Amino acid sequence: xxxxxxxxxxxxxxxxxxxxxxxxxxxxxxxxxxxxxxxxxxxxxxxxxxxxxxxxxxxxxxxxxxxxxxxxxxxxxxxxxxxxxxxxxxxxxxxxxxxxxxxxxxxxxxxxxxxxxxxx
Amino acid sequence: xxxxxxxxxxxxxxxxxxxxxxxxxxxxxxxxxxxxxxxxxxxxxxxxxxxxxxxxxxxxxxxxxxxxxxxxxxxxxxxxxxxxxxxxxxxxxxxxxxxxxxxxxxxxxxxxxxxxxxxxxxxxxxxxxxxxxxxxxxxxxxxxxxxxxxxxxxxxxxxxxxxxxxxxxxxxxxxxxxxxxxxxxxxxxxxxxxxxxxxxxxxxxxxxxxxxxxxxxxxxxxxxxxxxxxxx
Numbered sequence: 491x492x493x494x495x496x497x498x499x500x501x502x503x504x505x506x507x508x509x510x511x512x513x514x515x516x517x518x519x520x521x522x523x524x525x526x527x528x529x530x531x532x533x534x535x536x537x538x539x540x541x542x543x544x545x546x547x548x549x550x551x552x553x554x555x556x557x558x559x560x561x562x563x564x565x566x567x568x569x570x571x572x573x574x575x576x577x578x579x580x581x582x583x584x585x586x587x588x589x590x591x592x593x594x595x596x597x598x599x600x601x602x603x604x605x606x607x608x609x610x
Numbered sequence: 611x612x613x614x615x616x617x618x619x620x621x622x623x624x625x626x627x628x629x630x631x632x633x634x635x636x637x638x639x640x641x642x643x644x645x646x647x648x649x650x651x652x653x654x655x656x657x658x659x660x661x662x663x664x665x666x667x668x669x670x671x672x673x674x675x676x677x678x679x680x681x682x683x684x685x686x687x688x689x690x691x692x693x694x695x696x697x698x699x700x701x702x703x704x705x706x707x708x709x710x711x712x713x714x715x716x717x718x719x720x721x722x723x724x725x726x727x728x729x730x731x732x733x734x735x736x737x738x739x740x741x742x743x744x745x746x747x748x749x750x751x752x753x754x755x756x757x758x759x760x761x762x763x764x765x766x767x768x769x770x771x772x773x774x775x776x777x778x779x780x781x782x783x784x785x786x787x788x789x790x791x792x793x794x795x796x797x798x799x800x801x802x803x804x805x806x807x808x809x810x811x812x813x814x815x816x817x818x819x820x821x822x823x824x825x826x827x828x829x830x831x832x833x834x835x836x837x838x839x840x841x842x
Contacts, residue, residue: 496661507660570660575787578811597809598660599790 492608493598495570507570508561509609510554511600512584514577517554520609524553532580545587561593568594570609575602661797666780666806673779675767675796676722676814677789681755682796683722684770686779690718690725691745691822706741707731721766722755723747728819743823749816758792767796776804784812 495507509520517526526548535541549555561567569588573581581597588595600607674685694713710729718725728744756767781800785793797807 493660573811575790575811578785578787581811596660597811599785599793599809599811601790602787 491600491604491606492610493570493572494610506564506567507596508557508567509570509572511572511574511607512577512581513574514580517549517584519554519557520607522553524557526552526554532583535583538583538586541583542587542590545583558588558591558593562591568596571595571597572600572607573597574600574604661801661807664806667777670778670780670806672782673774674814675781675783675800676755677783677793677796678786678813679754680788680792681757682761682767682783682789682792683749683755684767685723685747686720686770686774687725687745687747688779690720693718694725694727694745695822703739703741706743710743719750721750721770722753723749723816727822741823742821745820745822747816747818747820756792756796758795761792761795761799768799771800771803771805774805776806780806780808782808782810784810784814786811786813 493509495505511518511520514532515528517528518524528545528548530544532541532545535544549558561569571581571584571588577584578599585595585597671688673688676683676685693716696713697709707729710727714726724747726746726748728746730742730744732740732742734740756765761767781797783793783797793809797809800807
C-alpha cells in the first residue's frame, strides 16, 4: 500500500512528513527501513519517565534517532506514525516520547497484516 | 534429470516414461503460475492518503464514533446529557439522589445506546460530603453498527451524520484493531461532509461509565485540544 500525506493547504510554509511505523515491538523508518527493536513491552514499564528513558536508550545512536533529531530541529517537519493494531496499546508511550522531543505527530492506523508499505 | 532409456524389445509394451516427464513438467509450470499469481495479488498497490489534521471549529463539541468489531456506531451524548441534567443546576446536595431517580425515568435513547445517571453519595477523607454523578451508557442488545459494505448513501451512519452540523460537532473515532478499514472509509465520508475528525486507538466496552461531576461533562464533550504544532 502506498501512503501519501494530504496537503495542509493555506498559505503557511510547507510541512514535510517523516514516516515511521510502530507495531508495539519496533519502530521502522521509511523509506529506508531502518529499524529499532524494543525487547521490553513498553506498557510493562511502570512510569512514563522510565519509559521515555528506555526508548531514548534504544533509539540513541541509530539512523532513526538521527532522523528524529533532524525533525525535532526543523519546525517545517512532522511525523506521520503508521500504527498497527498490535501497537495501539502503547501508542501513548510513543507519541508522548515524540512530544517530549517537541515533534508533532499524526497517528494513522494501518492493518495488522499490511505488507510492502511505500510512502511518498 | 537424465534417465537411462530402457532398450525396447518390441514386445508391444507401451513405454509411458516420456508422458510422465511431460506431465511432471506441466504440473511444475502450473504450480509456478499459481504461486506467481498469488504473490502478485498480494502485492497489489493501493493508495491511502493520510488526511491533514484540522482544528475543530471554536465551540464545537465532540461526538464519538465507535469503530469496533468491524462496524461503526455514532455515539452523540450531547442531547442525552442535556435531557438528563435539565434542572440539575438548582438541585441541592440532599436532593441529588432523588433528582437522578426522576431524571432516569426519561431514559434518553438513540439508535445504538441508552443513557442514564448514577449518583454515589460518599465522603472525602476529611469527612465532607462528595457526591459523584456518572453517566452510564449501555448499548442496545442486538443492534450492530454499519459494516464497510453498508457505508453507502442509505446507511444509518450517514443518516446520523446528516443530522450533525460540522460547525458544532467534530468526530472522535474510537478504533479497535478489527476496524481499521471501516474506520478509514467512515472517516473519508465524514471529511467529505466537512467534519473535523480525530483517531484514537480505543476499545470502548459497554456499559460505559463516565464521570460527569467535577467538570467531567466538559471533558467528555470538549476535551482539551491536543492539536499538533502544524495546526496552530
